[in-house]
Amino acid sequence: xxxxxxxxTVISGVGQSDVGRRxxxxxxxxxxxxxxxxxxxxxxxxxxIDGVATYPGPMSVPPGFSGAGVVDVQDALRLExxxxxxxxxxxxxxxSVINACLAVAxxxxxxxxxxxxxxxxxxxxxxxxxxxxxxxGGGSFRASGFMEWTLPFAAPSAAPWIALMAQRHFYEFGTxxxxxGQIPLTARKNAALNPKAIYTDPMTxxxxxxxxxxxxxxxxxxxxxxxxxxxxxxxxxxxxxxDLRRPPIHVEAVGTALRGRPSWDQFDDLTTMANxxxxxxxxxxxxxxxxxxxxxxxxxxxxxxxxTWLEAMGFCGHxxxxxxxxxxxxxxxxxxxxxxxxxxxxxxxxxxHGYGFLHEACTQLWGEGxxxxxxGNPEVGVACAGGGPLAGALLLTTHR
Amino acid sequence: xxxxxxxxxxxxxxxxxxxxxxxxxxxxxxRFLRCNACGYYNHPPTAICPMCHSKDxxxxxxxxxxxxxxxxxxxxxxxPGPELPYVIAIVELPEQEGLRLTTNIVNCPxxxxxxxxxxxxxxxxxxxGDDEIYIPLFEPDRSGS
Numbered sequence: 001x002x003x004x005x006x007x008x009t010v011i012s013g014v015g016q017s018d019v020g021r022r023x024x025x026x027x028x029x030x031x032x033x034x035x036x037x038x039x040x041x042x043x044x045x046x047x048x049i050d051g052v053a054t055y056p057g058p059m060s061v062p063p064g065f066s067g068a069g070v071v072d073v074q075d076a077l078r079l080e081x082x083x084x085x086x087x088x089x090x091x092x093x094x095x096s097v098i099n100a101c102l103a104v105a106x107x108x109x110x111x112x113x114x115x116x117x118x119x120x121x122x123x124x125x126x127x128x129x130x131x132x133x134x135x136x137g138g139g140s141f142r143a144s145g146f147m148e149w150t151l152p153f154a155a156p157s158a159a160p161w162i163a164l165m166a167q168r169h170f171y172e173f174g175t176x177x178x179x180x181g182q183i184p185l186t187a188r189k190n191a192a193l194n195p196k197a198i199y200t201d202p203m204t205x206x207x208x209x210x211x212x213x214x215x216x217x218x219x220x221x222x223x224x225x226x227x228x229x230x231x232x233x234x235x236x237x238x239x240x241x242x243d244l245r246r247p248p249i250h251v252e253a254v255g256t257a258l259r260g261r262p263s264w265d266q267f268d269d270l271t272t273m274a275n276x277x278x279x280x281x282x283x284x285x286x287x288x289x290x291x292x293x294x295x296x297x298x299x300x301x302x303x304x305x306x307x308t309w310l311e312a313m314g315f316c317g318h319x320x321x322x323x324x325x326x327x328x329x330x331x332x333x334x335x336x337x338x339x340x341x342x343x344x345x346x347x348x349x350x351x352x353h354g355y356g357f358l359h360e361a362c363t364q365l366w367g368e369g370x371x372x373x374x375x376g377n378p379e380v381g382v383a384c385a386g387g388g389p390l391a392g393a394l395l396l397t398t399h400r
Numbered sequence: 401x402x403x404x405x406x407x408x409x410x411x412x413x414x415x416x417x418x419x420x421x422x423x424x425x426x427x428x429x430x431r432f433l434r435c436n437a438c439g440y441y442n443h444p445p446t447a448i449c450p451m452c453h454s455k456d457x458x459x460x461x462x463x464x465x466x467x468x469x470x471x472x473x474x475x476x477x478x479x480p481g482p483e484l485p486y487v488i489a490i491v492e493l494p495e496q497e498g499l500r501l502t503t504n505i506v507n508c509p510x511x512x513x514x515x516x517x518x519x520x521x522x523x524x525x526x527x528x529g530d531d532e533i534y535i536p537l538f539e540p541d542r543s544g545s
Contacts, residue, residue: 140528142413149444151410152535153504154474154481155488163472164490164502171470171515215488216473265490265502266443270470 004285005105006098010248011396012111012236013042014359019196019229019350022121027067027228031117032076034230042234043245044111046077049234051109055096055116055354056088064123067230073115083108091256091278092299092386093354094394098254100235110237116355117230124226146263158301159223161264162387163215166304169271170217175307175322177217181208182328183303183340184221184347190333191344193372198225199348222303227350231359249362250400252380255282255393262389271319273305275312275384275391282393283314290314293395294378295364296331296338297357300345305387310340313382313393339374354385358394365398408480411526411533417445420459425523425534432499434460441496464521465541466491469500471513485510491519491538507539 001008015037017030039046058069070086073079083103090096093116100112143151150156169175185208191197203221211220241248255278260267267273283289290313298309307321315338316324325331331340343349343360350356361383363369384393412422417433421443424431433445437454441462448455471489487505492498505513506522520541523534 141410143410144413144415146444148412148418150502152412153488153502154407154409154479154486155502156410156478157476159476160472160474160488163474164470164488167472168470168515213473213475213485215476218472265500266498268498270490 004253006101006251006254006285007400008105008238009101009251010236010238010241011233011251011358011362012240012244012248013038013040013044013234014362015039015041015232016196016359017117017230019198019227019352020121021198021225021227022125023119023228024122025228027117027119028072028076030119030228030230031068031073031115034117034232035073035077035113035115038232038234039113041245042111042236043243044234046079048111049077049079049113050081051083051100051103051112052079052081053084053096053100053103053112053114054086055090055093057086059088062123064118064120064226067117067119068115073113079113081109083112091258091392092390094358094383094385094392095256097233097235097358097394098256098392101251101254104235104237110240112235113232114235115230115232116353118351118353119228120226120351121228149265158387159218160215162302162304163218164265165270165273166217169304169319172271173319173322177209178205179322179326180217180222180303180307181205182325182331183300183306184208186328186331186333187300187341187345187347187349190342190372191348194343194349197344197349198227218302218304221347224301224346224351225348227352229350229352231352231355233355233358233362246366247398249365250397251394252288252397252400253282253286253395255279255391257281258389258391264388267389272312273308273387273391274389275309275386275393278391278393279312279314282395286395288380288395288397292380293338293382294376295342295361295374295381296340297342297361297381297383298340299354299357299385299387300341300347301351301387303347306341306345309384312391313384333372333374342369342372342374357385358383361396365396406524406526407482409524409526409535410479411528411531414531414533417447421445422533424459424461425525425536426532428523429461430464430521430536431459431461433457441499443499462493462495466493466501466519466521466538468505468513468515468517468519470515471505473510487513489513489538501536504537505539506537512540
């Protein structure tokens, strides 16, 4: 048996609630819709679920960032748990799923329900993101924690933090907006085939280059779209495969490393992120190589994060992300060497915050992508989530 | 000092560890907590040196010079603040590799801002209650030194 225990785990089911810009629905209801769909998808019942994991756990600020915590779901479904975990300090949003893999491999649980739900669309309402910015109310609010070093400079959002890194990447490697724009363009093209996607109207390079700037070099179309929705996956032990509805997706390797400083300005190399280390770690836990990967579902909270994930996961060299996506052919859903964000990513399908990428990777590997299914029966995929100091990645296969 | 009206800013909550950093601008000085044992500039400040674990740290004045490491021209009205668009930047200080600050660039036309520019600190004074806070901003350093 491999010493890399994630290989003893599988994704046995996935589920997703309705997804919308502003659904004005009870966040726990959206969460439970996703959870029950995932449990049924695996061919299990709530009696079989003996573990729960989530990111980030219950949070009231910023509004809409979390739809439910573990105990909300445990009580709502009357689950009897051998293990549970929720929290924001983890290797990105999918760190919670990786925690579940470790708990299953350790024998603390056999089927772990993992979920992430958001209602940022409804919470922000017509005011958009400025409605939920820290200190937006003014008055006597003082900045502390890591925000102490950004808020006094009117940099309260990840948009300028990521823009600073993108600008440095542009400077060092000659990356261009036309290259970066292929990530939102590709996402939009794929979203048109996804009935749950938020934005589906065609987008041209001219549209991209002319839309209003947010924080150079990032424009509106480089930023993901807040939405409401829940996503869930079930992590199960390989020994339970006979109990499942269909052959599961195997977890071949995971990456969780954070070796640089956990900071948006003190990190050692601002042209990359913690994903550099998580990606390298992942490839050290498998005999597969980047050349074996058929599909990539990579966090695009901002387009530039996906570009760094492409480099971090070894699909191109450091600094070569711009050239890799140029023209869009390499990342095209139909015919690309590495179809990227086949559901439309968070840029067009909605900011389901990390879990959407794992949901889509499994959907594609099961061949259940309907109109957006990548041709050629993809067998190996990656799901990657997080930006800046947060990075978690899973390498998934249809068989072992 | 910036030649425009002082904008609204969210001010930092002062603590024993950070008070010197945010108030030393009263004397025109940029100061960082530094380890007396190994000389490491410890930013953001913590009570123990992350390099040698000494607790013998004290504020130390640096040159106030820096190099523009990266920047972004921000157009989005996130919050009350400087007039749009404004430049958010990360500058790197010559005293220690990787010692950086997120800041705003002032006294420089936006079209002239470029990575690699020599910069120098300038302070923006804010009074809030009993606190006199000096926000370190950066402007082009044309002294050539």
